[in-house]
Amino acid sequence: MRKENYYKKNAWWASPYNDKEEVLAKINKPEKVEIHDATLRDGEQTPGVVFSVDDKIRIAEMLNEVGVERIEAGMPAVSKDDYEAIKGITKRNMDAKIFTFARAMRKDIDMAVETGANGVVIEVPIGYPKLKYQFGWTWENVLDKSMDCINYAKSQGLHVVYFPYDTTRAREEDLTNLMTGIMENSPPDSVGVVDTMGCALPQTIDYLVRKMKKLTNGLPVEIHTHNDFGMAVATEIAGISAGASVAHSCINGLGERTGNAALEELMVAMKVLLGTDNDYKLDKMLELSRMVEEISGVKLAPNKPVAGKRNYTRESGIGVDLVLKQPLAMFATDPQLFGRTGDIVLGKKSGKASVEYYLDKLNIQVSEEGIAEILNRVKETGTLNKRILTTDEFLEIVEKCK
Numbered sequence: 001m002r003k004e005n006y007y008k009k010n011a012w013w014a015s016p017y018n019d020k021e022e023v024l025a026k027i028n029k030p031e032k033v034e035i036h037d038a039t040l041r042d043g044e045q046t047p048g049v050v051f052s053v054d055d056k057i058r059i060a061e062m063l064n065e066v067g068v069e070r071i072e073a074g075m076p077a078v079s080k081d082d083y084e085a086i087k088g089i090t091k092r093n094m095d096a097k098i099f100t101f102a103r104a105m106r107k108d109i110d111m112a113v114e115t116g117a118n119g120v121v122i123e124v125p126i127g128y129p130k131l132k133y134q135f136g137w138t139w140e141n142v143l144d145k146s147m148d149c150i151n152y153a154k155s156q157g158l159h160v161v162y163f164p165y166d167t168t169r170a171r172e173e174d175l176t177n178l179m180t181g182i183m184e185n186s187p188p189d190s191v192g193v194v195d196t197m198g199c200a201l202p203q204t205i206d207y208l209v210r211k212m213k214k215l216t217n218g219l220p221v222e223i224h225t226h227n228d229f230g231m232a233v234a235t236e237i238a239g240i241s242a243g244a245s246v247a248h249s250c251i252n253g254l255g256e257r258t259g260n261a262a263l264e265e266l267m268v269a270m271k272v273l274l275g276t277d278n279d280y281k282l283d284k285m286l287e288l289s290r291m292v293e294e295i296s297g298v299k300l301a302p303n304k305p306v307a308g309k310r311n312y313t314r315e316s317g318i319g320v321d322l323v324l325k326q327p328l329a330m331f332a333t334d335p336q337l338f339g340r341t342g343d344i345v346l347g348k349k350s351g352k353a354s355v356e357y358y359l360d361k362l363n364i365q366v367s368e369e370g371i372a373e374i375l376n377r378v379k380e381t382g383t384l385n386k387r388i389l390t391t392d393e394f395l396e397i398v399e400k401c402k
Contacts, residue, residue, distance in 0.1 A: 012337065033246070035247055035249055035266065036068075036070040036071075037070065038248055038250055039251045041073070046259070056088075063288070066285060067278065068280075070119075074100065076114075086115040086116075090116035098118050099121055106148070106149065110156075120159070121161040124142050125166060126165065130169075143177075147182070154189070159189050160188040162191045164192065167208060168193075179215040190245075193209050195223075195226060195232075197226060198258060209223065221245065227259045227262075233266050236248075237274065252289055252307065253304075254298060264307050284339075285307065286307060289307035290307075315346070315347045315349045317350050320344055350382070355374050362395070370402060381397065
């Protein structure tokens with residue numbers, strides 16, 4: 001059994017049941033798990049998002065600083081700018097390995113080599129709706145198109161990730177036949193389980209990761225999920241628990257439709273809930289998230305996990321003093337883990353302790369009767385305006401109640 005992970009002083013306090021032997025017995029995570037971030041390719045596929053060459057280099061440098069092990073720098077065949085951005089990133093000799101995205105075509109592999117990338121993700125469809133309605137292919141067609149490209153990419157010294165996308169909607173016999181043929185003729189370095197439409201249960205991802213490992217005689221499996229049912233991070237955690245050694249992500253959960261597994265949420269879940277030993281700089285995550293929010297123009301929900309502006313904010317009066325004095329009584333993670341502090345705001349749900357906190361903060365002395373009157377007016381103002389109060393509004397109320 002691993003050393004207890006659910007509690008770390010000034011960092012987190014998760015459920016101790018995460019460390020129960022009965023729970024851990026169901027987890028088969030690899031000794032080492034890496035993150036493959038696809039913000040610069042899949043994240044840019046968010047409708048309306050465009051990253052310039054300089055944007056992509058800035059984001060890649062920050063991803064590297066945070067400690068992401070692999071960066072998918074783009075698809076060089078898309079445009080000259082994408083090609084130049086990838087070359088610019090590879091020239092910076094980062095600790096992170098740089099990957100490109102490719103169709104099953106030799107010319108895409110040649111472009112990957114020209115950019116100086118370490119590896120390539122080769123995408124092919126295998127989901128039955130894709131084969132039937134979009135491409136008009138069979139699994140045999142996919143196999144034929146894949147074999148030469150995989151072997152050619154490996155001959156060029158690239159690390160090859162085979163990416164049969166829409167895996168979770170493939171007919172099982174198609175997936176079995178395809179992977180059996182791939183392993184006989186052109187085994188890649190690793191293979192992806194891809195929940196392109198975000199429609200698989202965590203238990204389904206567990207099943208498919210274990211199945212893929214059997215079909216490939218134990219090749220490393222990578223997990224790539226989308227968030228259509230709000231479970232992208234949960235399904236990736238399920239994939240890691242089943243043996244996937246690489247998890248794909250996008251900063252802030254960017255991506256088509258509902259987006260991909262959010263990098264910042266995945267990092268924290270891996271560290272706190274699964275107990276991985278990755279040395280990610282979580283205190284840098286907020287800076288990275290804010291930067292991408294600004295560059296992309298896609299605003300975050302204020303209550304978004306990890307990066308939301310108000311996810312450590314307390315309006316309710318019950319336990320408000322603990323937000324600053326003992327935050328782990330009020331939150332599963334301590335705000336300082338991310339270089340933040342808890343925040344107390346005033347509104348309809350405030351209590352006496354909230355008013356006393358603000359009075360002390362502003363160095364204002366008020367009688368007990370005055371505090372009660374201030375609280376009543378704070379509640380009335382919050383109710384009337386349907387929002388939290390500003391500091392100026394609070395000061396106005398205090399003046400009236402002195």
